[in-house]
Amino acid sequence: MIMFGALILYFLEIVRYFLxxxxxxxxxxxxxxxVLVFWGIYAGVLFGFLDKRNLIDNDLTVYLFxxxxxxxxxxxxxxxxxxxxxxxxxxxACMDEAVGIGISWILGRENFTYLQMCLMECVVVxxxxxxxxxxxxxxxxxxxxxxxxxxxxxxIVILFAGVSLxxxxxxxxxxxxxxxxxxxxxxxxxxxxxxxCIIGMILFLFYVRRVNEQGKRLFKTxxxxxxxxxxxxxxxxxxxxxxxxxxxxxxxxxxxxxxLVKGNDKAEKYIKELQGNLVGIKTxxxxxxxxxxxxxxxxxxxxxxxxxxxxxxxxxEPPEISDVDFCIIISNLIxxxxxxxxREDLEENYIRVHMKPGKNHMLIEIKNASRLCIEKGxxxxxxxxxxxxxxxxxxxxxxxxxxxxxxxFELTGDGKEVTARVTLRIKTEPFTEL
Numbered sequence: 285m286i287m288f289g290a291l292i293l294y295f296l297e298i299v300r301y302f303l304x305x306x307x308x309x310x311x312x313x314x315x316x317x318x319v320l321v322f323w324g325i326y327a328g329v330l331f332g333f334l335d336k337r338n339l340i341d342n343d344l345t346v347y348l349f350x351x352x353x354x355x356x357x358x359x360x361x362x363x364x365x366x367x368x369x370x371x372x373x374x375x376x377a378c379m380d381e382a383v384g385i386g387i388s389w390i391l392g393r394e395n396f397t398y399l400q401m402c403l404m405e406c407v408v409v410x411x412x413x414x415x416x417x418x419x420x421x422x423x424x425x426x427x428x429x430x431x432x433x434x435x436x437x438x439x440i441v442i443l444f445a446g447v448s449l450x451x452x453x454x455x456x457x458x459x460x461x462x463x464x465x466x467x468x469x470x471x472x473x474x475x476x477x478x479x480x481c482i483i484g485m486i487l488f489l490f491y492v493r494r495v496n497e498q499g500k501r502l503f504k505t506x507x508x509x510x511x512x513x514x515x516x517x518x519x520x521x522x523x524x525x526x527x528x529x530x531x532x533x534x535x536x537x538x539x540x541x542x543x544l545v546k547g548n549d550k551a552e553k554y555i556k557e558l559q560g561n562l563v564g565i566k567t568x569x570x571x572x573x574x575x576x577x578x579x580x581x582x583x584x585x586x587x588x589x590x591x592x593x594x595x596x597x598x599x600x601e602p603p604e605i606s607d608v609d610f611c612i613i614i615s616n617l618i619x620x621x622x623x624x625x626x627r628e629d630l631e632e633n634y635i636r637v638h639m640k641p642g643k644n645h646m647l648i649e650i651k652n653a654s655r656l657c658i659e660k661g662x663x664x665x666x667x668x669x670x671x672x673x674x675x676x677x678x679x680x681x682x683x684x685x686x687x688x689x690x691x692x693f694e695l696t697g698d699g700k701e702v703t704a705r706v707t708l709r710i711k712t713e714p715f716t717e718l
Contacts, residue, residue, distance in 0.1 A: 287330055289399050290346065294323055296406040297350040303413040304372045305358075307420055311368065313357045322353040347373075379412065380405045502677070572639060573598040576607050577648075580614045581637065584622065588635075597639030603646060603708040605689045612685050614648070616678035617704045621652035624702055628655055641710065645691075650704045658697035682706070 298319055305311055326349040351369050358365045383405045387393070393401065538559050545551035570581040572595065585593045603610060618635075625633045630653050640647040679695065682704075686693040691708040 289403060290330060291327060293403055294326055294346050294350060296410060300376060300410050300413055301354045301372060303417055307416050309368055312359045314359055315357050318353040318356040322349045379409045383408045570595045573600055574602060576610045577614060580611060580618060584618045592634040595637045599639050599641055599646060601710045604711040605708055609685045609689060613682050613706060616682050617650045621650055624652050624654045644710055645707050646710055648706045651701050654697055654702040655699055656697040656702055657699045658695055
């Protein structure tokens with residue numbers, strides 16, 4: 285019976301390492317055969333000792349075999365694998381002690397052997413880890429962390445550190461009295477609370493580590509997307525310039541052809557129709573006084589049928605910003621408005637673009653019908669995109685580009701409409717003496 289319990293403990297320890305890896309590290313695993321190999325070696329070691337009760341009740345052999353098996357299964361560098369195993373050992377040790385104190389209060393430690401206590405502690409801790417795993421899995425489906433969440437909750441680290449130190453110092457002071465049977469209940473209570481605080485500190489550090497890794501991945505993804513966007517918008521601007529030149533040249537060609545075919549009624553009629561179509565294309569275009577803004581608005585909104593589109597205002601002076609950066613700002617905001625309209629089932633769909641030039645700055649305001657409520661400074665919005673982790677990078681790009689160019693960006697939603705406001709400096713010509 286003791287042998288059976290010891291072998292069960294081995295598998296329970298393996299399970300907790302699996303769960304710990306899933307929750308805190310997400311490191312890939314391989315060589316699953318190591319679980320059975322070290323289980324067989326551990327069983328052989330147990331059979332090799334006649335006094336098995338003393339071995340099981342007083343030895344830590346099972347933890348060594350479990351750590352060795354998990355080390356072989358982990359992928360990655362040796363130093364990182366050792367760090368992960370030591371980190372998990374610290375977490376599990378604190379959790380075991382906290383659970384053990386609870387079991388002692390409820391059932392009494394003296395009623396159980398060392399092996400029985402280890403089994404009960406391991407089962408309870410595994411259940412807690414399993415609950416944490418499902419909570420984390422459910423949270424990951426709801427999207428990533430909000431910007432600034434780590435910095436806003438940084439005080440938790442200080443709180444945990446202060447409480448933990450206070451509890452540990454109190455525990456040490458009461459240790460001698462507890463050893464003589466005095467104030468044992470207070471000692472156990474302080475000890476359990478200290479272990480819980482230590483676990484909380486470790487978990488929060490892992491949380492910060494995970495969020496930082498996510499931030500690094502998003503930053504790299506954002507850099508790649510920025511480069512792709514720049515290449516795309518440069519190609520789009522070049523294409524628009526070619527199209528304008530083509531329309532201009534085509535009008536001249538049609539006028540020349542009209543002169544050549546004078547007297548041929550059918551040819552004259554056909555050329556006039558072509559000229560009328562060419563004029564119709566020009567009249568449908570948005571004209572704001574800024575070629576970049578015209579290009580983006582005509583590309584995304586010309587002929588858009590899912591909502592009413594209105595563009596109000598003119599920009600007499602260009603913004604003090606590169607063409608590509610201006611494309612990134614306007615296109616991302618327009619695409620965000622279009623996606624918002626297509627996601628919502630509203631009675632009235634509209635996109636309104638309003639430009640207000642000032643003396644030194646210009647304001648570009650884009651409004652769209654929406655049921656979203658967005659607090660100022662929050663760039664997280666719902667999406668239908670499958671790539672939820674990278675959702676919101678467009679708005680983040682807008683904020684970074686605007687900030688880089690000395691402007692301001694604000695996104696708000698009151699449940700009826702979403703408003704994006706961008707202010708940019710106006711480019712001024714340098715003064716030259718005559």
